[in-house]
Amino acid sequence: MSVDSVPETVTAALADRQVEGQVCLEAGAGVGNTTAGLLAAGAKRVYAVTNDADHAATVRERLGDGNADRLAVIEADLRATPLSTDSVDLVTAHGLCNVLPPTDLDAVAAELTRVAKSDGHLVVDDYAVPPADAAVNRLFAVENAAARVVDGRPALTFYPPALLAAVFADHGWTVERKKTLLDPVPWTEAHLDAHAEVVRGYADRLPDVVGEPLTAMADDVVAAIGSERTGTMYSLAFRLADV
Secondary structure (H helix, E strand, O other): HHHHOOOHHHEEEEEOOOOOOOEEEOOOOOOOOOHHHHOOOOOOOOEEEEEEEEEHHHHHHHOOOOOOOOEEEOOOOOOOOOOOOOOOEEEEEEHHHOOOHHHHHHHHHHHHHEEEEEEEEEEEEOOOOOOOOOOOOHHHHHHHHHHHHHOOOOOOOOOOHHHHHHHHHOOOOOEEEEEEEEEEEEHHHHHHHHHHHHHHHHOOOHHHHHHHHHHHHHHHHHHHHEEEEEEEEEEEEEEEOOO
């Protein structure tokens, strides 16, 4: 694994945090971008937790070689992980909260607090609410509509930083700093295609009479947008009260 494989947003979010020698948790591992950043920065051990089997397999394939003594990929619900209480020095949640519906947000915050050591650290990086006139909102609306039909819950929720700060404050965390990681966010063709692919995944679970129009709508929106630079991505760093 090379440093070049770590996205700049991850590097920037971790730059002012103590990572070397720390036990870390990447909450919502995705494809392992923050796990890569933590390992590159010298973490003693990284627990990469995801409830997605495909993502878990990707992280193992991408980062498992040469890191067997420092990396544990765990498939688990972030509302109830198998990690021990007070066992993690640094928790990261990079692009996690925007895929958590409001009904799950507090439960995940509670679990991340449970596993964190007293006086531990937390970094939450996420996308701010896109501007009202952003074209990408149309695609996100289709994605959320498909998710609600299938699961009864949105696929995406964009939280203002003040709201996430308040949620974690209720669990004893204090904000140490806030900074902007992207301004504007580059929503590339590849990013938009990935969101359209999510719509296709939901559509596959629906009757064709419902699923096919959703897929067509997503594809049309992606074609119309092409790409767009809009909105911001922010990073919040917290410290847990020493009790």
